[in-house]
Each structure stands twice: as structure tokens, then as C-alpha cells.
Amino acid sequence: MAAPGRLPKSIATVCLSGALPDKLEAASAAGFEAVEIFENDLLTFDGTAADVRRMCEDLDLAVSIFQPFRDFEAMPEPQRTRNVDRAERKFDTMQALGTDLVLVCSNVQAAALDDPSRAAADLREMAERAARRGLRVCYEALAWGRHVNRWRQAWDIVRRADHPALGLCLDSFHTLSVGDDLAGIGVVVPPEKVFFLQLADAPRLAMDPLSWSRHHRLFPGQGELDVARFLRDLLGTGWAGMLSLEIFNDEFRAAPSRRIARDGLRSLIWLEDQVRRAPLPDLPRLSGIEFVEFAVDPAARNELGRFLGGLGFAKAGLHRSKDVELWRSGAANLVLNAEPDSAAAERFEQLGPTVCAMALRVDDPERVVARAEALQYPVWRERIGEGERRIPAVRQPDGTLVYLVEDPSQGAQPIWEDDFSLSPIADGPAAPLGVDHAAQAVAPGMMDSFVLFYRAVFGLQPEALWELPDPYGLVRSRAFVAPNGSVRLPLNVSESTRTGTGRFVSALAGAGVHHIAFAVPDAGAAADAAAARGAPMLDIPENYYEDLAARLGLGDAELHALQQRHLLYDQDAAGGVFRHAYTRQFRDRIFLEIAERSGGYTGFGAVNAPVRMAAQRRNARQGIGSVPSD
Amino acid sequence: MAAPGRLPKSIATVCLSGALPDKLEAASAAGFEAVEIFENDLLTFDGTAADVRRMCEDLDLAVSIFQPFRDFEAMPEPQRTRNVDRAERKFDTMQALGTDLVLVCSNVQAAALDDPSRAAADLREMAERAARRGLRVCYEALAWGRHVNRWRQAWDIVRRADHPALGLCLDSFHTLSVGDDLAGIGVVVPPEKVFFLQLADAPRLAMDPLSWSRHHRLFPGQGELDVARFLRDLLGTGWAGMLSLEIFNDEFRAAPSRRIARDGLRSLIWLEDQVRRAPLPDLPRLSGIEFVEFAVDPAARNELGRFLGGLGFAKAGLHRSKDVELWRSGAANLVLNAEPDSAAAERFEQLGPTVCAMALRVDDPERVVARAEALQYPVWRERIGEGERRIPAVRQPDGTLVYLVEDPSQGAQPIWEDDFSLSPIADGPAAPLGVDHAAQAVAPGMMDSFVLFYRAVFGLQPEALWELPDPYGLVRSRAFVAPNGSVRLPLNVSESTRTGTGRFVSALAGAGVHHIAFAVPDAGAAADAAAARGAPMLDIPENYYEDLAARLGLGDAELHALQQRHLLYDQDAAGGVFRHAYTRQFRDRIFLEIAERSGGYTGFGAVNAPVRMAAQRRNARQGIGSVPSD
Structure with a gap:
């Protein structure tokens, strides 16, 4: 002080x-x-x-x-x-x-x-x-x-x-x-x-x-x-x-x-x-979500791997000293951490397979660490093996980690090269360009702590608040977005414990990532590829497409193309278009999305959320599993 | 229909x-x-x-x-x-x-x-x-x-x-x-x-x-x-x-x-x-709360009896066919129900000693039953022994019963005469004139159901909403009061599960009476009598009295008289005065109050609630028992 x-x-x-x-x-x-x-x-x-x-x-x-x-x-x-x-x-x-x-x-x-x-x-x-x-x-x-x-x-x-x-x-x-x-x-x-x-x-x-x-x-x-x-x-x-x-x-x-x-x-x-009275280390320049990490054990990893495989993810690397796998599709990275006696193992023990961390690409990880420390947020540095990279991290208010990695596209050596034995994988059609957004569900009393964390440490800006009607109560959703648009983190909160968000938060007794969207260059092609792989995509009711036709006057061919692929559609006033499709839930813990933005669309298809939430609840009721059988 | x-x-x-x-x-x-x-x-x-x-x-x-x-x-x-x-x-x-x-x-x-x-x-x-x-x-x-x-x-x-x-x-x-x-x-x-x-x-x-x-x-x-x-x-x-x-x-x-x-x-x-389009049976004329009933077992009855004894209550009757006791002080009646295989026994099994019912005095119980049935509220009639009175009841939204008894002061035979073997008790000084109010804590999602029940069936009118700061969150309190003032039922709700109200509601998973106030003719004398009996009264901090002096300019003698007796004080704009004191909590399930109204005071001393709630929480933390030892 x-x-x-x-x-x-x-x-x-x-x-x-x-x-x-x-x-x-x-x-x-x-x-x-x-x-x-x-x-x-x-x-x-x-x-x-x-x-x-x-x-x-x-x-x-x-x-x-x-x-x-x-x-x-x-x-x-x-x-x-x-x-x-x-x-x-x-x-x-x-x-x-x-x-x-x-x-x-x-x-x-x-x-x-x-x-x-x-x-x-x-x-x-x-x-x-x-x-x-x-x-x-x-x-x-x-x-x-x-x-x-x-x-x-x-x-x-x-x-x-x-x-x-x-x-x-x-x-x-x-x-x-x-x-x-x-x-x-x-x-x-x-x-x-x-x-x-x-x-x-x-x-x-x-x-x-x-x-x-x-x-x-x-x-x-x-x-x-x-x-x-x-x-x-x-x-x-x-x-x-x-x-x-x-x-x-x-x-x-x-x-x-x-x-x-x-x-x-x-x-x-x-x-x-x-007010520049006592300046902090400068805000980071963000350039994307480098990876999202799941806590698993070997059995859950197999199951999650099959789920991810539906969207084209494949094992692309094995950590040199830990039981940690890199799964990759296009430019999107997921880490499956089954290392015993780790924080991830502890989380898995308590919560089953869940997201336990994510990594943001920044221009200078150590400057973020210094900024977070000046703001009195806890910083964490993992134990590492010989020759491995130490990736610094800051703790979110719920205790989960946000890793900080240098942007490989700016010349930095990718973390994967140091720490993983990589094996080449062949990408399918319309593979992800990266993580479009990762949404977290947050307990009502924790939301303001999260808001301060993301604004103060990372300079993310709040977008419009959406009130999304889940069949069992309202979910309030607000995205926090980097000024350059490279990182998008919606935060979801529900007073009701009966909504999808509320049930997830109750199960976790806190907060967590429950939804990851991958940016794809062509949602139609990506959906076709997912279908060909037998991905467990969420069914969308016919009534949705009838209303789309009435509301937006889409042509029959376009409508048919959407409906056939379970794709949802949104457009903004400036002509931006969003085409997206969801997977079913994986064990009530995570669902994935493929998302194509065009024409400068900056939203999240919030208008379609009620359809998605009703379909998820229907699946949950019917006990429809999310994982294709072997 | x-x-x-x-x-x-x-x-x-x-x-x-x-x-x-x-x-x-x-x-x-x-x-x-x-x-x-x-x-x-x-x-x-x-x-x-x-x-x-x-x-x-x-x-x-x-x-x-x-x-x-x-x-x-x-x-x-x-x-x-x-x-x-x-x-x-x-x-x-x-x-x-x-x-x-x-x-x-x-x-x-x-x-x-x-x-x-x-x-x-x-x-x-x-x-x-x-x-x-x-x-x-x-x-x-x-x-x-x-x-x-x-x-x-x-x-x-x-x-x-x-x-x-x-x-x-x-x-x-x-x-x-x-x-x-x-x-x-x-x-x-x-x-x-x-x-x-x-x-x-x-x-x-x-x-x-x-x-x-x-x-x-x-x-x-x-x-x-x-x-x-x-x-x-x-x-x-x-x-x-x-x-x-x-x-x-x-x-x-x-x-x-x-x-x-x-x-x-x-x-x-x-x-x-x-709108008199399809009139219901007329609203009842209410004339007070005839009794409040607790679910107990014999051991809890002994403990509760000692607690009640501090305020001058004594066993005044035994039910002719059931293990049910009447405890009485002045004109206030409490029923301690330990009858096995009853609804009370079921409630006791789940929740320990708690209020399980209350009885309102009405001009015509059967008309209330008809009105409640027309409004589709469930009605309940207990099994009775030979020659006993059947007391009809309607179910509150949480399933607990509100009995309907004819006003004995209007010439009706008191229910106690038919069903109980009565034994005379000697009232102490300033014995209760009756139940002044009985407050219920209600889960947030249940409040509107309670409001409709009391307005539609009994014609109670909502009073001003109070926001009471408990040390761990806000409690919202609104009293529902009979037009003639004879029945007062505050309903309390808290979004926070850490407040006294929130913790009580969580324990009950619903709603329940957690506070009974007895109207006394002289709060000072009643407090003195309670002190003489060793009643577990709630301590009030000295700072409260200092502020009272600053705010209201009470004389030193009056202030001293209040402080000595742990009495709280409120006055309204029209000169009405409220003197009241609280007991400690009985097993985190109920607390009692002695309350003297004068000068037409119609409130509930809400301004003093923060002092009461902080003192209750202090006692809870210190594990201060509410029951005087034998």
C-alpha cells in the first residue's frame, strides 16, 4: 500500500x-x-x-x-x-x-x-x-x-x-x-x-x-x-x-x-x-484462448475423447512428464489432464470430468502476472519437469486457473513443443480456427467477483446483458470481450437452481466453464463432417425453422440447409450472420458448439438460447446420452 | 367451474x-x-x-x-x-x-x-x-x-x-x-x-x-x-x-x-x-389467534415446557384421547402435540420440535371451510375421539394446518372444554392477553402463494414492507393483518441462506412459524416476572440504549427502566408506543416475544429488528443455550 x-x-x-x-x-x-x-x-x-x-x-x-x-x-x-x-x-x-x-x-x-x-x-x-x-x-x-x-x-x-x-x-x-x-x-x-x-x-x-x-x-x-x-x-x-x-x-x-x-x-x-494515480503494469494484448483443460481420469478421458472425436478432435500429443494429453482439431486445443496427485485430480475426484483451467494468449505473460499480483489476485506456478516450460497462471475467484501463454503467432515458441511429444493429426473439413468463446456458469453471489477479475486483470469489456428463458427459470448472460475481439467469455448466472445453469452451479458449488464454442470457417461443412463422424448433435425442433422463415424471410433452400444440419441462425441489424450448432451435454458438465461468424457478427446467437436450453432439458429428461457408443 | x-x-x-x-x-x-x-x-x-x-x-x-x-x-x-x-x-x-x-x-x-x-x-x-x-x-x-x-x-x-x-x-x-x-x-x-x-x-x-x-x-x-x-x-x-x-x-x-x-x-x-361476479362465502370475522401448536415428543416437550415456563406458561390441560397438552399463560394458549402416528409426529420426526399448526378464531368455521374449498385450498378434518369436537382446518401452501375455531367470547363453547381435562393454573403478573402476532419464515419461491392464501381465504391486508438487515443478508418482512387488527401474521423471506430466516427456511425446506409474540398489558412487569422465573431473555447491547436516548430524547429514568429489563422501544408519528423484549432461540426453531402496545401503535418494532437479529446470531455463535437448566 x-x-x-x-x-x-x-x-x-x-x-x-x-x-x-x-x-x-x-x-x-x-x-x-x-x-x-x-x-x-x-x-x-x-x-x-x-x-x-x-x-x-x-x-x-x-x-x-x-x-x-x-x-x-x-x-x-x-x-x-x-x-x-x-x-x-x-x-x-x-x-x-x-x-x-x-x-x-x-x-x-x-x-x-x-x-x-x-x-x-x-x-x-x-x-x-x-x-x-x-x-x-x-x-x-x-x-x-x-x-x-x-x-x-x-x-x-x-x-x-x-x-x-x-x-x-x-x-x-x-x-x-x-x-x-x-x-x-x-x-x-x-x-x-x-x-x-x-x-x-x-x-x-x-x-x-x-x-x-x-x-x-x-x-x-x-x-x-x-x-x-x-x-x-x-x-x-x-x-x-x-x-x-x-x-x-x-x-x-x-x-x-x-x-x-x-x-x-x-x-x-x-x-x-x-486515473493514472498509481499505474499498474499495462493491460495485456490478448490474442485468443490457447487451450481449455479438463480434469479427467483415464476412463473419463476415453469417454470424453469419444465425445470430442465427434467434432474432429484427435489426440495430438502426450505430455513429457505427466499423464496429460493434448487433443486438437484445426487450431483449437484441448488438454485432458489425468495426472494423479494434481489439482486437476483433486477436482476430478470432487466433480468428475469438468473443465479445470483455460489458457489465454497474451503478449507478455509475466506482465499479466505482475498486474494480477499488484491487484492482489493469487498467482500460481506449476511444478515442472526438466526442460519444460513453466506456464504462469492467475486464479479466478472460484480458484480455477487461467494460464498465460505467449502468442505463438507472434514468434513465441508454442508451449506444446517444449512440453509435449506431438504426433501429427489430419484435420477434417472446416476444422476450427480456434476457440470462439468459453462460457462459465457462476453462482449468483460470485458474479461481481468474476466481473472485477476479468475487467481489472485482463481489461475485458462487458457486453449487453441477455435474459435467457430456460424452461425452469431465467438465466442472465453477459459476455466479457477483449477490445480486439480475440477473447470472448460469457458469464451466466441463474437465481433458480432448477435451470441448466443453476443445476450446474449447484453441482460445482461455485463456478465453471460449461460451454465451449469453436470458431469454424463454414458451419454447414463442419456440421456435415460432425454428422459423418456420428457426433451427438442437439436436435432442433421444426417449429424453430418455421418461425425463422416467418421472421427473417429466408429462402426455402437456405432454410432446408439449416434444418438438415440442426443449425441455428441469427442475423444482426448490420447484416452480420451467425450459423451455429450445439452438441448434447457431456455428463451434464459440458456442451460444445460450432460457430461461424460472417459479415462482422459479434453476438452469441442469444435469441436461439431458449431453443437450445429446452432441447438440452428434453435430452436430460429422456436420459439421452451424449456419447456415441464405441 | x-x-x-x-x-x-x-x-x-x-x-x-x-x-x-x-x-x-x-x-x-x-x-x-x-x-x-x-x-x-x-x-x-x-x-x-x-x-x-x-x-x-x-x-x-x-x-x-x-x-x-x-x-x-x-x-x-x-x-x-x-x-x-x-x-x-x-x-x-x-x-x-x-x-x-x-x-x-x-x-x-x-x-x-x-x-x-x-x-x-x-x-x-x-x-x-x-x-x-x-x-x-x-x-x-x-x-x-x-x-x-x-x-x-x-x-x-x-x-x-x-x-x-x-x-x-x-x-x-x-x-x-x-x-x-x-x-x-x-x-x-x-x-x-x-x-x-x-x-x-x-x-x-x-x-x-x-x-x-x-x-x-x-x-x-x-x-x-x-x-x-x-x-x-x-x-x-x-x-x-x-x-x-x-x-x-x-x-x-x-x-x-x-x-x-x-x-x-x-x-x-x-x-x-x-367484482361480485361469482361471490364466495363471505370473509370470516376474525378475532384472534386461539392457539399455536408444536410438534414434540415427550423429551422435547419437557425441554420446550421449561422454555415456555420462563414466560409463565404452565400445563393447563391434557387431551382426553391423545398425547396432547395445553399450556397456557393468561389468555394465550399453546398446544404441545406428542401424539404418535399423527401429522405432528411426522413433522417432529423430520424437523424436531417446531410449530406445526395454529388456530384462528372466526365467527363461523364452516363458512371459512366453504370459502377455502371454493378457492380450491385443501381442507382437513382430524380423526376424533368419542364426544370430542372436530376442528376443521385449511392447509397453508406449505402443507401446515390453520385450524378454525369459534370465538369463545362470542358465546361458543371453548374447544378446550370438550377435548381436554383442564386443571386451573395461577397466572403471574402481566400475563398475556393473547397472541399478538405469529411470524412465519417462508422460502422465496413460496411467498406469493402465502400472500394469496391469507388474502383470499381470510381477507388479511398487507402492511408496509420492511427490509431488515440481518448480519448475513437482508430479510424482507411484511405483515398480513385482519381489518379489525385481531390477527397479525408477519411473513419473512430472505434470498440469503445465511440469515436467521434463510437458515430456518433451509432447515425446514419450506416455511414455518419461527416467532410468536404475546400481547402483555405491561411489558415492564412482564419482563420483571420473566426475569424472576429465569427466562432466557435476549441481551440487548448498551449502544442501543445510547442511540435511543439520542434519537428520541427519552428521560434517564425511562431509559434505565428499559435497559434494565432488556426492553426495546419504538414510537410512531402519532405517539403510539411499543415496548417489547425477546427470548433467545429455542433450538434454532422458535423465539418468543412479550409486546406491549399503547397509544394505538400498530407496527412490530421493525426498527429494532437489526439489534435483535445481531444478538440472536451472537448467541448462536457462542452456543448459548436457550433453555434454563432444571
């Missing part, structure tokens, strides 16, 4: 689950310098404010602020006098807590007066009383404040009150959620009058700001607000204070506090990079 | 989970006469439209409509011509399905022209083509339609088109969600031009209508829209068509289709009562 340019970091206790001691320990373990004590966490704590102070001291945490103090300013009597008494009592608490700062958020009471000079007089009195004890007050415009809901209004009141112990609290959510920003703040607000800064991101939701704020806030980088620009505008004034997170999120409240606290710190490290 | 005045009933397949055959079977089993075939359910179905027709015929279901047909009217060329072709293809599908009606919803495309006469001309052409095949078209204003989003606009277009095969489709959600209603519809729309009616309720949410509609619709009676007035206005025109449900709800999509279909039919039966 002592890197040059870094700002001190704080987190509000309300972001984290558990009792107050759990929250403090999680904040300290993640590496925060300070915590905001959210009043409710103190009220429910079975100890004194002085106890909290001691716990924080033991954990090397400062108390950055005590908050919130509500509905104070511009009240008629007798509430006005009572509010001043209330402030004095809370000052006692602050002194016991060992913090000198309290946050007053703008009044939401119907009885509050629309009178900025009255508000200023009240806040001046509070600041004067605070100053007598060496304390300070900061005033924040809530987005749903009765009369004060923009920072300029709050500043106007602070300016009028004109007291050295009174300053402004800025909050990115309250500012950005109402369509406001900090542009020009340096012209009106002296930086030393910004006493406190709260940072929160959020998805863009068309709902009332109060519900939006109370349930859907996210850490910076997990949502869609331009928190970086907000912070840049403030830093541009010369301000250099503490960055503090205040997130109200239903899932964070229920998630393990240590994971959430760590994500919080990472989000601020990422944000400091975004 | 053949009762006089009843209208035929239909449900859209999109309301229900599963594949199309599951949906049709569930709709038929519930007793619907017809289904709306939602196009997506047909597209994903692996059979022809003619197959669907045959399935429906076998199930005695008509196909009321095929829907939706989107983005048809007022498109520029070439889409206009293509849309007409698309319509012809869908007419083929309709004929194969065996329905004569298609729903056209107003165009949402950016390219759609804002030209009502063009829209009218397009719809006229579609109607003319439909008419040639004996088919009909109805046009609906979507709340988020590009140019047409009110029923009056849709009617204006239908009127201009002036074709006998073109009519209007009305939808309560699309009308009520935008603040519109059907007032005056009879003046402008001839009833025979309303070809179709879709009914949906929803909670009042401040969010965009599209998301609101796609995820949060509910059956009539489960939400907050005035669907009854909407229907009344339409029936007032002389219209008498089919009532059809179209609900998009994430939880319904994931829930068992038979339960949801049954709730759907019940909601329409309830609605026909609300």
Missing part, C-alpha cells in the same frame, strides 16, 4: 457481512487503512465504542468517519433543538470511537424546510460544537434528499455556513445516479473543503435512486457508472485524500466478508490505475 | 415452468378451460402445432389465443410487406393449433412510424387476411410501445381500421402500470370489440415498465394494482368474455408448475368474488 501515488483506502462496515468484529477483521486482512463505522453496526454490537476503537487499533485500522447522521438540518422546532442534543450525544460516541469526522447526509424528512440559509445556520452550529471538541462535520447531498440532492446545493450550504470544521462529503453514486458529474468542481470548491469521498459504482438501472442505492451498488469497475472520471475530476483540483467505499448490496451482505473486502481493495487499486 | 356467473378462465403458458407438455398438464389439472400459447413455448417444443392441438384436446383445454405477434403495424417498406407474409405464416400455425385469435402488441421498433392511419390500414389488411381463413386479430397497447402505449390509442386505431375481424386486447398490467384505468371505456368501446382480456397484478415498483413487466408480474391479489376495479369497469360495459392470466415472474418460472397454475386459478376465483 506504500507505492508512490497511492491514496489511503477505507471501507464502510456496511459493505461487509457478519458482526462488527468480523467486518473489521476482513477490512484489515484485505489491507485497508481505515473503516467507516456505519452506525447500525455499532448499535447492534455488544460492546462499547471504546471497545471498537481498541479492536481497530489492534488491527491497525483508523476510523475514517462515523456515519450517517440523518435528518439534521433545516428542521422546525422542537426537532431543531433535539437534533442539536442528538449531535452532542453522537460526538460523545465519535470521541470514544476515536474518529474526528461525522457524515451528515441531507435531510429526507417531509417536515424539513426548503431554506438553505437555515440549513447553513444549523450546520454552522453543529460544526461550532464539533470544533469545541476537535471534531469535524461533512455534509453530503443524498440523491433523494428532500431539498438538497446535488453536490452544488450541498456546497452552497457549506459555503454559506463558512466554518472551518464544516466541509463537503462527495459520493460517486449520489452524483452519477442523478446524471450529474463533478465537471468544474475545481472552480467552485477549494480541495481542502472536500472532507470525505465515498466511492461506489452501480449497474445502470431504470429504478428509483433509493432502491437502486440500497440494493444494487457495486465496487468501482463492477458496474456501469463512470467512477474513474468522477475521481479524475476531483483529483484534478489537487485533492488527495482517502478513497472510501460505501456499498449497499444484497449479495455482498450475504457473501463471505473476506472475499468482498479483498474485491473492494482491488477495485480501488484498479481505480487508481484508471 | 360451472357456477352461475363464472367466466371461463385461461392462462398463458409463459406463466408456468417446464416444457410445453408440463405447462398444459398443469393448466388442465388446475381447472383452466383454456391456455394462451406463448410463441416461445411452441418454438422450443419438439413437435408440431397439430401435436399441441391434440394434447390440448386430450386435456380438455381450448387454445384461447396465440401470442405475441410483435412489431407489425406502421412499418416502412420493405418490412411492411415482409410483415404481411409473416402474418400469413403465423395464420398457418394458428390453424394447426386450433385457435382463431392472434394477439398483435403495439410496435416497439425505432423504425415504426408515428402514423395511426397507417397502423389502422396495416391492421385492417391483416384482419382481412385473417377473416378469409375464419381467424381474428386483437391489438394491444404495450406500456412501452413506441407510439401506441395506452388502450385509447389502440382503440382509436382499431376503430379507424373498422374491420369485424379486428378487436382490442386489454391488459390490466399495461393499463395500470402507466397510471391509466378503464374508467369510461363503456362510452367509447362496444363490449363486443374487446376480443381478449389479460389480467396481471404487480407490486408497486418505481422502475421502468419493461423490467417491471418482464420480471415482477403477479397473479391478481398477490400485488398492489387495483385489478378488481379494472375488471369491474370492463364488466360494467356488459362484456362477459374469458379471463386470462399473463404473468412474467422470475420465481414462477422456477417454481413447480402445478402449484403456480393452482394459484392462478384461485386468483381468478378470488377476483370474480371481488
